[in-house]
Amino acid sequence: MWRFFRKPVGEADLEEELQAHLAIETRQLMERGLTREEAETEARRLFGNQALVLEATREVRGHAGFTRLGQDIRYAARVLRRAPGFTAAAVLSLALGIGATTAVFSIADTIFLRPLPYADGGQLVWLGIRFPGISTEFLPSPDYVAWRRDNQVFQQLAATQTSFSTAMLLGTSDPVEVHAGRVSTNFLDAFAVTPAFGRTFTAQEELPNGPKAVLLMHQFWRDHFHARRDLLGSVISLDGQPYTVAGILPQSFVYPVDVKIDLLTTLPVSPTASHRDRSMSTWAVFGRLKRGVTMAQARADLDKLYAASKADFPQLFRDNHLAFQPLREHRAGNIHTLLFILMGAAACLLAIACANVANLLLARWSARARELAVRAAIGAGRGRLARQLFTEIALLIAAGTVVAMVFVAAALRAFVHFAAGQLPRLSEVSTDFRVFGIALLVSLATALVFGGLPALRAGRIDLQSVLQQAGRGSAAGGHRLMRRVLVALEVALSVILLSGAALLFETLWHMQNDHLGFQPEHVLTVSIPLHGPNGQNPARAELASDVLTWLRRIPGTEAASFTQCTPLVGGVGSRTFSRSDRPLPEPFHRGDNIGYCGTDADYLKAAGAHLVKGRFFRDDDIHHPDTVAVINEAAVRAYFPGEDPIGKQILGSGAVWRTVVGIVADAKNQGLNHEAIPEAFVNQTDDPQATRDLLFLVRTLSDEAAVARALREEMRADHAGLFTKVQTLDDAIGEMTANPRLNTILICTFAAVAFLMAMVGVYGVLAFSVTERSAEIGIRMALGASPRAVIALVVKEGAVLVAAGVFAGVAGALFLTRYLTTLLYGVKPTDPFTYGAVVFGLALAALAASFLPARRAAVLDPVVTLRHE
Amino acid sequence: MPDRVELLQGTLDLLILQVLQWGPQHGHGIGQAIRTRSQEVLQIEHGSLYPALHRLEQQGWLASEWKISEANRRARYYRLTPKGRRQLLEEQSRWKQLVRAVARTVKPVKE
Numbered sequence: 001m002w003r004f005f006r007k008p009v010g011e012a013d014l015e016e017e018l019q020a021h022l023a024i025e026t027r028q029l030m031e032r033g034l035t036r037e038e039a040e041t042e043a044r045r046l047f048g049n050q051a052l053v054l055e056a057t058r059e060v061r062g063h064a065g066f067t068r069l070g071q072d073i074r075y076a077a078r079v080l081r082r083a084p085g086f087t088a089a090a091v092l093s094l095a096l097g098i099g100a101t102t103a104v105f106s107i108a109d110t111i112f113l114r115p116l117p118y119a120d121g122g123q124l125v126w127l128g129i130r131f132p133g134i135s136t137e138f139l140p141s142p143d144y145v146a147w148r149r150d151n152q153v154f155q156q157l158a159a160t161q162t163s164f165s166t167a168m169l170l171g172t173s174d175p176v177e178v179h180a181g182r183v184s185t186n187f188l189d190a191f192a193v194t195p196a197f198g199r200t201f202t203a204q205e206e207l208p209n210g211p212k213a214v215l216l217m218h219q220f221w222r223d224h225f226h227a228r229r230d231l232l233g234s235v236i237s238l239d240g241q242p243y244t245v246a247g248i249l250p251q252s253f254v255y256p257v258d259v260k261i262d263l264l265t266t267l268p269v270s271p272t273a274s275h276r277d278r279s280m281s282t283w284a285v286f287g288r289l290k291r292g293v294t295m296a297q298a299r300a301d302l303d304k305l306y307a308a309s310k311a312d313f314p315q316l317f318r319d320n321h322l323a324f325q326p327l328r329e330h331r332a333g334n335i336h337t338l339l340f341i342l343m344g345a346a347a348c349l350l351a352i353a354c355a356n357v358a359n360l361l362l363a364r365w366s367a368r369a370r371e372l373a374v375r376a377a378i379g380a381g382r383g384r385l386a387r388q389l390f391t392e393i394a395l396l397i398a399a400g401t402v403v404a405m406v407f408v409a410a411a412l413r414a415f416v417h418f419a420a421g422q423l424p425r426l427s428e429v430s431t432d433f434r435v436f437g438i439a440l441l442v443s444l445a446t447a448l449v450f451g452g453l454p455a456l457r458a459g460r461i462d463l464q465s466v467l468q469q470a471g472r473g474s475a476a477g478g479h480r481l482m483r484r485v486l487v488a489l490e491v492a493l494s495v496i497l498l499s500g501a502a503l504l505f506e507t508l509w510h511m512q513n514d515h516l517g518f519q520p521e522h523v524l525t526v527s528i529p530l531h532g533p534n535g536q537n538p539a540r541a542e543l544a545s546d547v548l549t550w551l552r553r554i555p556g557t558e559a560a561s562f563t564q565c566t567p568l569v570g571g572v573g574s575r576t577f578s579r580s581d582r583p584l585p586e587p588f589h590r591g592d593n594i595g596y597c598g599t600d601a602d603y604l605k606a607a608g609a610h611l612v613k614g615r616f617f618r619d620d621d622i623h624h625p626d627t628v629a630v631i632n633e634a635a636v637r638a639y640f641p642g643e644d645p646i647g648k649q650i651l652g653s654g655a656v657w658r659t660v661v662g663i664v665a666d667a668k669n670q671g672l673n674h675e676a677i678p679e680a681f682v683n684q685t686d687d688p689q690a691t692r693d694l695l696f697l698v699r700t701l702s703d704e705a706a707v708a709r710a711l712r713e714e715m716r717a718d719h720a721g722l723f724t725k726v727q728t729l730d731d732a733i734g735e736m737t738a739n740p741r742l743n744t745i746l747i748c749t750f751a752a753v754a755f756l757m758a759m760v761g762v763y764g765v766l767a768f769s770v771t772e773r774s775a776e777i778g779i780r781m782a783l784g785a786s787p788r789a790v791i792a793l794v795v796k797e798g799a800v801l802v803a804a805g806v807f808a809g810v811a812g813a814l815f816l817t818r819y820l821t822t823l824l825y826g827v828k829p830t831d832p833f834t835y836g837a838v839v840f841g842l843a844l845a846a847l848a849a850s851f852l853p854a855r856r857a858a859v860l861d862p863v864v865t866l867r868h869e
Numbered sequence: 870m871p872d873r874v875e876l877l878q879g880t881l882d883l884l885i886l887q888v889l890q891w892g893p894q895h896g897h898g899i900g901q902a903i904r905t906r907s908q909e910v911l912q913i914e915h916g917s918l919y920p921a922l923h924r925l926e927q928q929g930w931l932a933s934e935w936k937i938s939e940a941n942r943r944a945r946y947y948r949l950t951p952k953g954r955r956q957l958l959e960e961q962s963r964w965k966q967l968v969r970a971v972a973r974t975v976k977p978v979k980e
Contacts, residue, residue, distance in 0.1 A: 017896060027939065056919070
């Protein structure tokens with residue numbers, strides 16, 4: 001491609017041809033008796049003006065239409081190459097503006113607008129009941145059973161577990177953890193999916209004691225079973241239970257919840273489920289509307305069903321309401337905010353980029369007014385001149401587009417990589433060429449308006465006035481104001497982006513550095529999945545105590561605790577708070593919840609938690625489990641305001657109560673961006689139903705790999721084939737901050753780029769202004785202005801620009817950053833310190849950007865500048 | 870030195886094509902051939918010769934290639950293409966017409 005921009009091929013050839021001519025002439029003259037020197041001189045004399053011959057011949061060659069276009073392009077490329085700073089700035093601005101916009105809007109388009117990957121996806125809806133008290137949405141199992149039976153509007157109403165996948169153990173010689181999605185048997189019908197091989201679930205398979213079957217995801221089937229067809233109908237072991245492989249899902253199947261899924265199995269759907277059962281499940285429910293049924297009709301039907309559920313069991317439905325929306329809207333879900341912010345940021349960036357390009361072009365055309373006038377004067381036609389300038393713009397845009405394409409591809413890959421698991425439907429993302437086209441059109445329009453109008457005007461230039469005034473630089477007067485407004489706009493936009501970035505950055509800082517209430521360094525969690533019927537066997541308690549012994553024996557272990565929960569979660573469940581000296585709360589009393597977690601005496605040391613008052617559990621508490629409790633400070637604030645809770649009886653009924661013996665400091669038990677919720681620890685290590693994995697918390701000096709190896713070594717003898725999972729608490733925290741970190745990185749990148757472009761803009765305008773005013777400055781200096789005064793003159797010009805931009809920017813940011821509120825933690829969207837820092841930093845950078853041209857002005861030689869006149 | 874004559878517009882093409890019908894030649898040789906064959910009457914300006922060569926090549930009447938010349942260095946040799954040969958015949962007949970017409974016009978009228 002560079003060949004295209006090089007010197008035309010004929011050029012060198014032509015020169016050689018003429019040289020050959022001279023050589024032959026010289027030789028002939030020497031044969032006639034002249035010396036070499038005389039012959040050479042004579043040959044040149046006979047030949048005449050070589051340059052003229054070259055010129056005339058070149059003109060002949062350049063006459064074909066296409067050659068002329070090539071010539072225009074070559075000329076434009078040469079002009080652009082001669083101004084590398086301008087070219088780089090313009091191309092980069094275009095590429096970043098077009099690229100960022102396209103990348104972000106491609107993602108937004110995939111998530112918001114592209115049809116779901118299911119047949120007739122428009123008929124699919126999501127529904128649930130919103131429980132504001134615990135801020136979740138689901139449908140309780142009794143209501144699902146009733147609604148599926150009684151509704152008039154759905155072809156199918158299918159259920160699956162809410163938002164997470166169940167970890168199960170695939171029993172082979174080397175057990176693997178697999179992620180199972182549990183679904184009702186009509187789930188695939190609802191999504192109009194048929195297995196690639198085999199059959200779908202049968203109705204019996206969802207009954208609590210029915211046969212058990214699985215459908216494998218295509219990928220999982222390939223990875224773990226080498227895509228063997230004979231697997232169909234055979235039995236595999238999951239959590240020690242036999243499951244029949246009923247079928248293989250098609251490769252195109254996408255599970256409608258964004259979690260990793262290896263296989264589908266059935267939910268236990270009891271046809272007799274009732275609100276009066278001792279326990280009930282909470283499910284996510286998807287429906288396929290019957291043909292011709294509108295959302296309003298469906299809503300009316302669901303309202304009736306909801307009313308019936310509420311009449312049946314009012315306690316559960318207090319303050320709740322029905323939630324119902326098309327599946328596509330539901331899938332876009334809670335990342336609305338982030339994406340809207342990103343789209344705003346990208347649009348800002350595109351605007352800044354366009355302003356930058358416009359600015360650069362305006363400055364450039366003004367600077368070239370004289371060149372254009374001269375070229376017009378020596379006979380370049382108006383059309384030819386305009387075509388030349390448009391060729392330059394086209395070349396800039398083309399280069400910008402190519403770089404932007406590369407940029408989009410890279411950005412999308414990086415985005416999918418970093419945002420994996422945090423945004424829905426990422427696997428479907430690809431470059432959206434419509435958006436690319438729109439962004440391209442916007443920048444093309446900008447370039448044509450700001451670059452093209454002056455170019456057109458170039459044809460009408462009043463030669464005389466330009467040539468006379470060029471030295472004084474007033475030809476560009478009309479553009480000056482426009483350029484300033486553009487730069488002020490850039491500054492304003494970058495203030496908005498910088499403020500947003502600074503707020504998110506502070507949020508991340510708070511999340512990572514706020515007092516956690518425990519010390520996550522050197523803490524490992526060791527989990528052994530041992531639930532289901534297998535877990536209830538008496539060996540469970542024995543295994544737990546064995547593992548604890550082994551863990552304590554591994555060199556480097558400081559403390560090992562057998563516990564139900566880690567410090568990162570507010571207990572394994574939630575109960576309604578009660579105390580013996582107050583009336584009992586009514587059943588399903590909402591609001592006064594307290595998280596509870598059974599643990600042993602070593603928990604305090606293993607987690608690195610801090611005891612505020614009283615004592616933690618002692619080893620002998622284990623002998624009479626579930627009798628004493630330690631509560632956190634949040635619980636004290638909520639339920640014992642102004643009282644001393646030590647010795648109080650809590651969480652019980654009748655004669656069975658737990659006595660509060662101590663208070664621990666709050667830990668971030670609800671995620672890093674929330675205050676701690678009330679939590680009670682009780683002295684109980686295993687849960688009686690044995691429904692959970694064995695969980696250990698280990699504070700150790702050795703690393704997780706060493707601990708995992710040592711533990712497997714120990715277990716090989718008696719418990720071969722048992723699966724253990726070792727993870728550092730730091731990793732778990734890292735997963736929790738991944739999302740805010742992504743937000744922060746993205747916005748910071750946008751802000752940094754915007755900031756750079758704005759500074760380039762400030763620099764460009766001032767540098768140009770200095771060139772323009774060099775005569776004026778020369779006169780000032782000749783009349784006695786000191787260099788300091790000249791610097792002040794230029795810097796002041798910049799300061800006015802930046803101040804106007806900053807003022808507008810802060811106003812805009814104060815207005816816009818409130819949309820960030822839901823993403824912030826530990827900092828208010830109007831935090832004055834943040835804005836102060838942004839404004840100060842920007843002012844400093846702008847000062848630096850204006851100082852360079854100012855210095856250049858200060859060292860101007862008045863004699864030279866005035867002579868130039 | 871014999872008198873020099875200004876070339877008539879358009880005759881240079883004919884002369885070049887004519888010279889080249891005896892075989893490939895480089896620019897210098899073409900210029901020299903025209904000079905000698907016209908017995909030094911026609912002096913071709915290099916500023917016209919080379920543009921004309923390149924123009925004829927672009928029109929497809931000539932083709933060129935690089936060969937070693939008598940001065941022991943690369944020179945561009947031009948030769949007639951079949952299309953050029955047809956063009957030569959056309960130019961020759963047009964030239965003859967022109968010569969006849971001009972001769973008739975300038976011949977003194979017999980009384």
